[in-house]
Amino acid sequence: MVAQTAQVRTSLRGPKSRFFIGNLPEFNGDSIKFMLENRQYGDLTRFFFGPFPVLVINSPELSHEVLMDSLTKWSKPALTLAVLEPIIGNGLFTSEGDFWKRQRKLVQPAFHSKRIGEYGQVMADYSNDLAKEWAGAIGQERAIEKDMTHLTMRIIAKTLFDADVTVEASEVGETIREALALVEEGFRQLFPPPKWMPTKHNRRMKRAVARLDKLIQGFIDARRASNEDKGDFLSLLLQARDEDDNSQMTDKQVRDEAMTLFGAGHETTSVTMTWTWYLLSQHPEVAAKLHEELDLVLAGRLPTLADLHNLPYTDMVIKEAMRLYPAAWSVTRMPNEDVNLDGYLAKKGQIAFINVIGMHHDPRFFPQPKKFMPERFAPEHEKNVPKYAYLPFGGGPRVCIGNSFAMMEARLILATLAQRFAPEVAPGFEVYPDRQFTLKPKYGMKMVIRER
Numbered sequence: 429m430v431a432q433t434a435q436v437r438t439s440l441r442g443p444k445s446r447f448f449i450g451n452l453p454e455f456n457g458d459s460i461k462f463m464l465e466n467r468q469y470g471d472l473t474r475f476f477f478g479p480f481p482v483l484v485i486n487s488p489e490l491s492h493e494v495l496m497d498s499l500t501k502w503s504k505p506a507l508t509l510a511v512l513e514p515i516i517g518n519g520l521f522t523s524e525g526d527f528w529k530r531q532r533k534l535v536q537p538a539f540h541s542k543r544i545g546e547y548g549q550v551m552a553d554y555s556n557d558l559a560k561e562w563a564g565a566i567g568q569e570r571a572i573e574k575d576m577t578h579l580t581m582r583i584i585a586k587t588l589f590d591a592d593v594t595v596e597a598s599e600v601g602e603t604i605r606e607a608l609a610l611v612e613e614g615f616r617q618l619f620p621p622p623k624w625m626p627t628k629h630n631r632r633m634k635r636a637v638a639r640l641d642k643l644i645q646g647f648i649d650a651r652r653a654s655n656e657d658k659g660d661f662l663s664l665l666l667q668a669r670d671e672d673d674n675s676q677m678t679d680k681q682v683r684d685e686a687m688t689l690f691g692a693g694h695e696t697t698s699v700t701m702t703w704t705w706y707l708l709s710q711h712p713e714v715a716a717k718l719h720e721e722l723d724l725v726l727a728g729r730l731p732t733l734a735d736l737h738n739l740p741y742t743d744m745v746i747k748e749a750m751r752l753y754p755a756a757w758s759v760t761r762m763p764n765e766d767v768n769l770d771g772y773l774a775k776k777g778q779i780a781f782i783n784v785i786g787m788h789h790d791p792r793f794f795p796q797p798k799k800f801m802p803e804r805f806a807p808e809h810e811k812n813v814p815k816y817a818y819l820p821f822g823g824g825p826r827v828c829i830g831n832s833f834a835m836m837e838a839r840l841i842l843a844t845l846a847q848r849f850a851p852e853v854a855p856g857f858e859v860y861p862d863r864q865f866t867l868k869p870k871y872g873m874k875m876v877i878r879e880r
């Protein structure tokens with residue numbers, strides 16, 4: 429806990445802003461640059477989203493305070509919830525209070541290590557399918573971000589619905605991505621039109637949501653009819669019982685949780701892997717060390733779950749990629765009441781950004797922050813990283829429920845593909861990080877497939 433200062437600050441430092449539009453043009457223009465530059469104003473700063481003051485938190489201590497108080501004094505911003513609700517309903521990501529607590533308890537067992545361990549085979553096998561495709565595309569350019577999305581979507585569809593990329597599962601993926609792109613458009617507007625207004629944006633969103641509802645309900649109906657335990661997330665959601673009153677989830681709750689896991693569970697990992705390939709292509713010395721580890725431990729065979737603890741460098745590469753390019757570039761919160769934060773009175777309802785990408789690039793916590801150095805995450809160094817300065821999965825009670833799943837998936841994908849391939853950025857192709865819903869390369873990631 430940060431000590432509460434008796435003296436109350438009435439203003440905070442931050443970038444110069446203009447009347448009414450505030451800092452909106454810079455924030456919407458190049459948000460990543462904007463967030464990286466924000467650190468210069470201090471540990472707690474502000475900028476103006478149009479006329480509205482927004483807080484930015486740049487220190488591990490304050491991040492810890494806000495994230496740990498996320499069930500009491502702070503919650504997710506009303507705007508985020510309103511924008512996401514039509515797609516993922518009242519699932520884990522968007523729910524609050526006692527309802528969230530109950531759902532988290534019901535869903536958590538699905539992520540127990542033994543349970544997710546069973547998914548390791550799927551992750552390695554599906555990565556190997558992509559390896560076969562790449563083997564037939566040596567010297568060719570591929571949109572790596574699409575390859576990664578297709579792969580992580582296949583994995584989540586199989587582990588969630590036991591669906592091999594059926595038409596339905598890919599349609600869920602496509603539609604969720606379309607809906608999230610619409611959400612992102614909404615976030616950039618100062619005054620988004622109300623949902624009832626038949627604007628082009630609202631009509632597209634309505635259509636996407638209707639399609640998603642139909643598809644997911646199809647999976648639920650089929651599973652209820654067969655009454656089979658397929659060992660996937662869906663069976664677990666349908667069987668889960670509240671230990672207090674023995675109640676189960678309604679179809680609507682199962683739909684919301686399934687949609688949440690599908691939405692949160694593939695785009696983030698896909699983006700992380702895309703950046704990892706990019707970084708490896710720019711740092712041959714890191715790639716060489718990774719290849720050495722993979723050759724030594726796997727000697728050309730597919731990795732299994734049991735191999736992962738013998739692949740520490742693979743793990744370090746992914747952690748360092750998530751430091752430089754965190755898929756969730758910020759975590760947002762809002763106070764439920766006026767809160768004294770480091771001597772500043774944060775107003776009820778005011779949006780606060782935990783500047784994840786800013787802290788990940790702060791030389792106080794990561795010396796030579798621009799350098800891609802997986803060694804930072806070697807056990808003897810990782811312990812020196814201040815807690816809450818590195819937040820790729822958030823923190824506190826609302827920390828990402830899928831973090832072990834994601835790390836296992838990322839390591840198995842990398843171990844399978846990097847054994848044989850070393851993609852290179854296509855000549856002349858521009859790579860630029862951009863805030864979409866996640867931190868993505870603005871123009872995608874065109875790479876030439878090369879054999880090692």
Ligand code: HEM
Nearest residue numbers: 520521692693696697755756820821822826828829830834
């Ligand atoms: C590299 C991959 C991933 C990253 C970077 C990531 C990042 C995050 C972050 C930062 C949060 C916290 C958001 C907040 O506090 O406002 C979060 C929450 C969440 N994530 Fe992930 N995530 C990843 C993978 C996954 C996977 C694979 C799943 C599920 C299969 C998943 C499901 C969720 C859910 C359900 C929540 C909400 C948890 C709650 O509030 O109780 N995520 N994720």
